[in-house]
Each structure stands twice: as C-alpha cells, then as structure tokens.
Amino acid sequence: MTVMPDRVPLRERKQQRVREQIIKAAFELFAERGYAHVTVADIAERAEVGRTTFFRYFGDKQEVVFYDEQAILDGIIERHRALTPERPTLAEAVEHLRAATVAICEDVTADPERYLAYLRLVNETPELRDRSTRKFALYTGTLTENLRERGATDLVATLAPQLALACFNTAVQLAGDDPEALPRAVDAAFDELTVR
Amino acid sequence: MTVMPDRVPLRERKQQRVREQIIKAAFELFAERGYAHVTVADIAERAEVGRTTFFRYFGDKQEVVFYDEQAILDGIIERHRALTPERPTLAEAVEHLRAATVAICEDVTADPERYLAYLRLVNETPELRDRSTRKFALYTGTLTENLRERGATDLVATLAPQLALACFNTAVQLAGDDPEALPRAVDAAFDELTVR
DNA sequence: TCTATAGTGGTACTCAGTTCCAGATGGAAC
DNA sequence: GTTCCATCTGGAACTGAGTACCACTATAGA
Numbered sequence: 101m102t103v104m105p106d107r108v109p110l111r112e113r114k115q116q117r118v119r120e121q122i123i124k125a126a127f128e129l130f131a132e133r134g135y136a137h138v139t140v141a142d143i144a145e146r147a148e149v150g151r152t153t154f155f156r157y158f159g160d161k162q163e164v165v166f167y168d169e170q171a172i173l174d175g176i177i178e179r180h181r182a183l184t185p186e187r188p189t190l191a192e193a194v195e196h197l198r199a200a201t202v203a204i205c206e207d208v209t210a211d212p213e214r215y216l217a218y219l220r221l222v223n224e225t226p227e228l229r230d231r232s233t234r235k236f237a238l239y240t241g242t243l244t245e246n247l248r249e250r251g252a253t254d255l256v257a258t259l260a261p262q263l264a265l266a267c268f269n270t271a272v273q274l275a276g277d278d279p280e281a282l283p284r285a286v287d288a289a290f291d292e293l294t295v296r
Numbered sequence: 297m298t299v300m301p302d303r304v305p306l307r308e309r310k311q312q313r314v315r316e317q318i319i320k321a322a323f324e325l326f327a328e329r330g331y332a333h334v335t336v337a338d339i340a341e342r343a344e345v346g347r348t349t350f351f352r353y354f355g356d357k358q359e360v361v362f363y364d365e366q367a368i369l370d371g372i373i374e375r376h377r378a379l380t381p382e383r384p385t386l387a388e389a390v391e392h393l394r395a396a397t398v399a400i401c402e403d404v405t406a407d408p409e410r411y412l413a414y415l416r417l418v419n420e421t422p423e424l425r426d427r428s429t430r431k432f433a434l435y436t437g438t439l440t441e442n443l444r445e446r447g448a449t450d451l452v453a454t455l456a457p458q459l460a461l462a463c464f465n466t467a468v469q470l471a472g473d474d475p476e477a478l479p480r481a482v483d484a485a486f487d488e489l490t491v492r
Numbered sequence: 493t494c495t496a497t498a499g500t501g502g503t504a505c506t507c508a509g510t511t512c513c514a515g516a517t518g519g520a521a522c
Numbered sequence: 523g524t525t526c527c528a529t530c531t532g533g534a535a536c537t538g539a540g541t542a543c544c545a546c547t548a549t550a551g552a
Contacts (some may be wrong), residue, residue, distance in 0.1 A: 190488055234425065258466045259466045262464050265462065270455045289451070292455060293459075
C-alpha cells in the first residue's frame, strides 16, 4: 500500500513494525472482547511494547481504530484538490465531490472483511461514533478550504462538502452491512440532489 | 419554560434546584477557566453537592453542557412529528424540515448571551464538538423514524434529515458568532437546495 | 409518629492519559 | 570498532473521569 523509497532507515522500519503490531493487537482484542473491555495496558502487552509507547504512537485509545482511514481520506483530499475547477458553482462543486465520495467508498470497501469489522466496532461504541464524525468534520473543513482557494463563494465552499457528507452518511445507513452496495447507494443519494 | 403541575412534591423541587445549581456552577467555572481546567470535583464543590451526586444527575462531565439543548430539540421533534404530511416526497420532507430548522435556530438564539457562551465552549473543546455532533445524529435518527412512520421511502426518510443538518451546519459556520444572522443563514442554505 | 423508600455523599477502586526520567539504541563521524 | 549525539523506549508516579458500594438521612405516605 505504501511505496517504500530505497534505503529506509532501520529506525523507521522498526517504528512501522511497532505501529502495525499495536494495530494488530488492538483489533484482535477488540474482536475478542469488544472495545470497552480492552484496556490500553492489554493492547500494549499483546503488542509487546510499553504502555507509554502506545500513547506515543496513537494519541489515545480511539485513534488506533482510525489510523488507516486517515491515510485513505488524506489521499482523497489530495485528489480532490487537483480536480476542482476555478470559481465552481454549487452544482459543479457537488458534482466533483460526488466523484470523490464514490472513490472513498471504493477505497474503504476494498477489503470488505476489514471494513465490516471496523463498521461493527464503530457502530457499537458511542465514543467511536463520535470520533468518526469528528474525522468527517475535519475532512469537510479541508474540502471547504480547497474550495475557497479555488475561488468558490463562502456559501458554496461550506455547503457543498456538507451536502456530500449528507449523501455519504445516507448511503452508509442505507447500504447497512453490505459493502458492495455502498458506491451505488452513494450515487442514488447524489441523484436525488439537484442544486442551483 | 417548563409548566409546573400543581402539587409538585418537595423532593422533585429539591432535585430541580440541585440540577440548576450544578449547571450554574459548571458554566461559571467553564467561563472562568475553560472546560479542560475544571474538574467534576470543582463543580460539585461550588454547587455544594457530592461528586457522586453530579454523576447521578449528569451521566458524565460533558452532559452538563448539553442538558438545555436536549429539551429544546425534543420540542422541535415533537412539533415536526405533528406537521409532516403522509407519504412525503423528498422535496416536501425537506421543506418541512426547513421550517423546523429555522424554529430550532430561533429557540437556540433566544438568549444570545447563553448561546455565545455555549458556542465558544463547544468550539474550543474537541470532546464537546464530538458530543454535539452525536446529539445531532440522534435527532436526524429520530426524524428519520418519524418520516418512515409517515410512509416516506427509506431514501427520503434518511436523506432529508441529513440534508437539513447539512444546511444547519453550514448556516452555523457562516453565521459565526452572530446569533441574529443564524435564521437567515439557514434560509439561504436551504434556498440553494432544490431536490427532485 | 412510624416506617419503607429513595436520594445523598463518602470511600475506594479501575482505567485513560500525562509527565518525568534513566537507560537503551540507531546513525554518523572518526 | 569506538565514540558521541539524538532519539526512542518503558517504567514509575501522578491526575482526573467514571463506577461500585455502603452507611446515613430525609421525604412520602400510612
């Protein structure tokens, strides 16, 4: 998934390994006992690192769940930045976000097993649901900045990502636990939307 | 604000007083030092109750911030339930939600001082932002149920509240710290939205 | 006035998250 | 290989949120 430049220092490879160990240990334990019944100490122990190290790699217990998603969505934002036209109307902005949103869905459901595990975990844990929406707010915020830089009006720049998010959330709900259905559901939601 | 039935038992009146004391103490302290630098023990002490009692009244430290909002928005949902037509199209559903959303804004900004204090508090505290969005998700969920009961399709029932929320969020961002501007901003956002 | 019941607050606990520090380790220079 | 520096590690000790338990008190109702 990540492209390795030649001559990766030993130190960085080691850190990468530790990060993966922690994520692996965490997801195993969450699957076994559920998020609430796993302590950070448990994760650290199974990953064979100190508790302190866990917090150095992931700011808090929740973050370990979202580490992957971060990378995927960063990529989407990058792609979106390149594609958005100058001074877009709301309709144009929404149309470009539709493409980006469908792309997100395809990335996210590329590994259906993992996606479902993630979905189950987040759905059954209120804290994680909260955090998940924080992530999304962060992305809409970044997309809004992109649109402003491209000369969109304040209203367009703010509203377009919010509408896209609304369609995405709707699609996630409607698709339920069928990853295959997600991209089509996104399209269906966007189809209902005709903006000025 | 709340209608008192005659013959309110002493016990209940006392509990009401305690609840108000806690809320008052909490908002005072948050204003003085910021959310993060106030402990639950501090709040309990100023409200002259035990720490245990705080947690009995409000499940956690965050909840005390949102106690009022809960009541206001419950009212809106009640109102919405009464007004929604049978088998609404997406356009109809959105139009009714526009009215409900404007009403929310008017209620919320009825006391501008309080609204601004609340806004500042939530904006500067990530945890509270998270929790706030959870509340909203709860409302969209309830509105979706209402719409389903009224015979709306799954897509309409799910999408309409999400779109309304998108407009609301957009309006809050655009209005910034000017409570007066909020209802107009909501209308402006909805005006951009033409649905099938 | 008496009694069942519900609310109160204190104590002690678990766990998340932070701070500090001493020791280990990789990288670079010689 | 040796030395030195910067960085990473994990342990210890701490704060604060949230929970469980329990003895005490005050209210409602007879």
